[in-house]
Amino acid sequence: MSVARPRSTLRLDPELAAISVLIPTFDLADVAGSRELEKRLAAQGRQPHAGVVTEDLRIPRRDGGELGVRVYRPNAPGSLPALLYIHGGAFVLGDLATEDDRCAFYARGAECVVISVDYRLAPEHPYPTAFEDCVDALVWLHAEAAELRIDTRRIAVGGNSAGGALAASVSLASRGGDVPSLMHQLLINPVLDCRSSSGSMAEFTDTPGWNRAQNTQMWDLYLTGSTAEVDERAAPALATDVAGAPAASLWIAEYDPLRDECYAYAARLMAAGVSVGIAQYPGTIHGFDGYRMTSVGQRALSDQIAALRWAFRS
Template sequence: MTTPVSSSGQPTANQRRLDPELAAINVLIPRFDLGRLAESRQFEAELAAQGRILMPGVTHVDAAVPGRDGNAIPIRIYRPDEPLARLPVLVYFHGGGFMLGGLHTEEERCELYALRVKCVVVAVDYRLAPEHPFPAAFTDCLDVVMWVAASAFSLGADRSRIAVGGNSAGGALAASVALECREEALPDLVHQLLINPVLDCRASTGSAMTFTDTPVWTRSDNLLMWQSYLAETSGEVDYRASPSLVDDVRDVAPTSLWIAEHDPLRDEAYEYAARLLAADVPLAVNQYAGTFHGFDSYRMTRIGRRAMDDQVWALQSAFVR
């Protein structure tokens, strides 16, 4: 049977086939109004504080990295409790549309990576828009990657096995940092883990144009995010903000891409993947049927757990040397 579609060629909200467990919890998923940012940030902090249970087998410490703008960049360093030799490192950038999020919002994910991959995870509390528009978030993330490489010995980490990763806007930052790290003076990266990544400020792909009513993330959210993040940008926007604008992706770190079916960001991820393949960059692409933006955060669902299992496997494989 053919699924009916709208005049734009995309299924309407009532016609999309969601994973049954995601469909069941969809009505319970909180919506953040980026137009009411102070309220959304408060709501997010309250949600993060509810029922938080630390994961056994992982410890963390908080620290700060000096930023190039004279700012201090808060970080949280996770590591498995068991004594191991020098560990690989994942520098992780949270999601939140460049406007929300912090060290409090993706703790469980970071703990899972540290425990199951057997790696150090350095989570970055980069500066947020609109108070700190581009390039503040990018420079904070790059500064932390450089600090991790310089501080590997004291971290008990292996400088030759550094990866970057991020979810949504954090995926944009990971991709931009990976592109920048092709410069000779910067750390070599072994992998970039891009989860439902934001990649293209033009928001002109088929999915970006037509997914106006999808759960969690919509076209209007996407446009408001870019408007806020790029508010003070003078001249042309470049890949440090919007990775898809890069002229050449050759020699970027091996990549794994995680894509939701019903997501405005879906098609820009596929376009970026095609460029990586054409440039012979090692690449794995993972799309999950019936999913929406950020679905892997809902680990009470089987498909959310499967996505996390796949991410763990991707990192384990990337760190084998």
């Protein structure tokens, strides 16, 4: 049985400890206010992207509507591998600006085309809308590969936090033939289990970045109002079988409530014969790799780029 650990006992990375009091806490009981805060923070952090060309497009959804995507292309010749990237934000926050810098870093560093998805958000659009939007984006990417100069043999999916849940769910769907196949899933601090019953979930109740109460609120906002069966399309950990999933890399923070569900999912993938890489960073909290003013944040991003380059060479 895990006992909740007070924030004061965490042995945080020194640079993260120095900024931990400045890390914003999103009140998911106030979705509108949290969205406004997230937009302001994203606007403050955006940097010029040397060596990367971006283009915003509207693509078709299965229901006849349109979906926004942003395409990032590095200054590299020929047909390139591609990463379908799904932003974080607890299923209720975020848009194309949320992880704009990260997408540009991936495009330039891994020499790949990155397609970021502006999926529809809960609670206005509950599960499985976001999942369906991400699948639609992957289908479009594959269909337009020649126009986008993408090598269809080298397509990966990635996501951060709630985006990691969607990336893992899309990866499971890609096994069936109706959804284009994938060669890799890049899962960064991923949300994976709606049951929120792991040891780390019980232990980290007031950690900066993310905590148990926020996690519970997130799942309520995402799933309430849905008439769909709650299965692996919502929470990948609910899958009865993960065999045949694409190779995976999981990026984990030591003091993240999501930590143990990540390890549990990684163990299931490995037991099913899926190639898995795991990296946990000591003294870190949920979303730490977004704080690129810290050495550990920079190192994690560089490691993710190296993992993508390795995957695309396979």
